Amino acid sequence: MTESSPAQTKRGIEWGHLLTLIFVVGPFLALTFGITQLWNREVNARDLVICGAFYVLSALGITIGFHRLVTHRSFVTFWPIRALFLVLGSLAVEGSAVYWVATHLEHHAKSDREGDPHSPREGFWHAHIGWMLGAYSAKPEVYARHLEQDRLVQIISRTFAVWVAVSLALPAVLDGWLSAGSPGGFGTGFWHGFLWGGLVRVCLTHHITWSVNSICHTFGQRPFAATRDTSRNNLLVGILAMGEGWHNNHHAFPSAAYHGFTWWQIDVSAYVIRLLKLLRLASKVQMPGLEAQERLRTRVRTLPQAAEDQVSTVAS
Ligand SMILES: [Zn+2]
Numbered sequence: 001m002t003e004s005s006p007a008q009t010k011r012g013i014e015w016g017h018l019l020t021l022i023f024v025v026g027p028f029l030a031l032t033f034g035i036t037q038l039w040n041r042e043v044n045a046r047d048l049v050i051c052g053a054f055y056v057l058s059a060l061g062i063t064i065g066f067h068r069l070v071t072h073r074s075f076v077t078f079w080p081i082r083a084l085f086l087v088l089g090s091l092a093v094e095g096s097a098v099y100w101v102a103t104h105l106e107h108h109a110k111s112d113r114e115g116d117p118h119s120p121r122e123g124f125w126h127a128h129i130g131w132m133l134g135a136y137s138a139k140p141e142v143y144a145r146h147l148e149q150d151r152l153v154q155i156i157s158r159t160f161a162v163w164v165a166v167s168l169a170l171p172a173v174l175d176g177w178l179s180a181g182s183p184g185g186f187g188t189g190f191w192h193g194f195l196w197g198g199l200v201r202v203c204l205t206h207h208i209t210w211s212v213n214s215i216c217h218t219f220g221q222r223p224f225a226a227t228r229d230t231s232r233n234n235l236l237v238g239i240l241a242m243g244e245g246w247h248n249n250h251h252a253f254p255s256a257a258y259h260g261f262t263w264w265q266i267d268v269s270a271y272v273i274r275l276l277k278l279l280r281l282a283s284k285v286q287m288p289g290l291e292a293q294e295r296l297r298t299r300v301r302t303l304p305q306a307a308e309d310q311v312s313t314v315a316s
């Protein structure tokens with residue numbers, strides 16, 4: 001491999017940022033347009049079902065595949081299931097698995113301290129979206145070294161552009177095919193599927209995932225206040241983000257496969273992992289015992305200020 005010159009690196013960063021900008025702004029514009037269509041009743045139930053189905057699949061790909069399976073190694077499964085969830089995660093258009101893992105592990109390593117890629121200590125907007133548009137770039141050579149020999153993850157990451165194309169084309173073709181017999185035919189269905197199952201769904205997946213970084217480090221409860229960060233449990237994000245909103249639980253026990261720790265902490269990703277376990281398709285499912293949870297919760301009551309002090313010292 002040859003070393004790139006500073007000019008080449010700069011150009012590489014510029015292209016990378018331009019692509020990020022396109023994939024951040026494009027789906028958002030589509031959402032705005034989609035809302036006007038919804039207003040004018042130019043959307044049918046089929047479009048919305050396809051949008052919802054692709055949302056659930058790609059969001060589960062992120063939460064189960066990218067996050068719990070590959071980043072935190074919270075459980076073990078067979079390679080075809082691993083491949084399925086990694087492909088589904090790639091359909092969310094949040095970067096390749098290797099890039100996603102590296103960014104997320106850097107967040108865990110430096111949570112709300114200097115170097116955290118997306119801490120709301122630098123502003124809510126920065127945590128939600130701004131960090132992607134700045135100079136930050138992921139460091140797989142530091143934070144995703146455990147994936148260097150993982151052929152499956154490497155192959156699916158290197159073919160990320162293909163999955164982006166599939167992510168936009170598949171709902172379009174599906175909607176077109178299902179609409180073939182109705183007025184407007186394949187063409188109208190294709191366009192509706194591209195807009196709703198593709199762009200609008202990508203926009204929703206983006207903002208709900210990013211809410212974990214912004215909302216779940218700003219609003220909500222901190223039952224495990226001893227964690228050295230501002231992570232919070234948020235019911236709304238918990239429901240919408242397939243269980244990822246129980247973010248204080250997650251920062252307290254990062255390798256736990258289930259982020260909802262009680263029956264009322266809705267965690268759809270955990271239900272899917274439980275089902276896989278029941279079907280003997282998942283093993284070594286990590287979960288802290290009740291005693292370990294209680295020990296950390298109790299530390300909360302004796303050291304709440306200490307944890308907050310640590311964060312504010314770094315921020316100042
Ligand atoms: Zn976090």
Ligand SMILES: [Zn+2]
Pocket residue numbers: 067071072104108250254
């Ligand atoms: Zn995590």
